[in-house]
Amino acid sequence: MYSTMTNVDILQEVYDFSDFITSSEVFLHYIETKRALEKNRDAQRMITHFQALKEKYEEVQRFGKYHPDFDKVTKEVREWKRKVDTNLFVSEFKKAEEELNQLLVEISQIVANAVSTHIKVPTGNPFFDQGGCGTGGCGSGGGCGCSTKKK
Structure with missing residues (x-):
């Protein structure tokens, strides 16, 4: 009974915490920029055209330079990638998405470290991932200034 x-x-705390995140300024800004991007017809046309080009590109890549x-x-x-990326609505959305x-x-790192310092949290950037470069994972043999010895 105690375990239940x-x-x-714990589940109630998680739900409360998720409500806290979804009401944060960062999340609300993300939603705002996402809606603005979805409503902008020029940006949507550019994205649609770019997606069609990507399909062509994938077809071409099957044969490579031949x-x-x-x-x-x-x-x-x-x-087109450059055009899409420099569109104001796309760039603002990407910036908000990264934030x-x-x-x-x-948050993931804080939760993981509260449980154990040995839990690795993927950050999307192997250089900054916990246990990455400092354990010799950078592949440069210590050329970046990190220690190649495992801790």
Whole structure:
């Protein structure tokens, strides 16, 4: 019975904490920029066109440089990627998305460290992942200044 009540208490804390996150300024900004991006017709047209180009690109990649349209499609994908990335609505959304990701990574690290310092939390960047570069995981043999000896 005690175990069940503890689990219920923990779950309630998790729900309360998730409500706290979803009412945070970072999350609300993310939702705001996402909606603005979804409503912007120019940005949506650019994204749709870029997705179609990516499909062409994947087809071309099956044959690599031997495909007759390899250079043309590769160049066009790079150009459109740059156009999409520099669109104000897309760049604002990506910035807000990264801020939310950072918040979630920090929360995950705090929770993991509260349980054990040996729990690794993926941050999406292997250089900054706990246990990454400092354990020789950078692949440079210590050239980056990290210790290649395992701790």
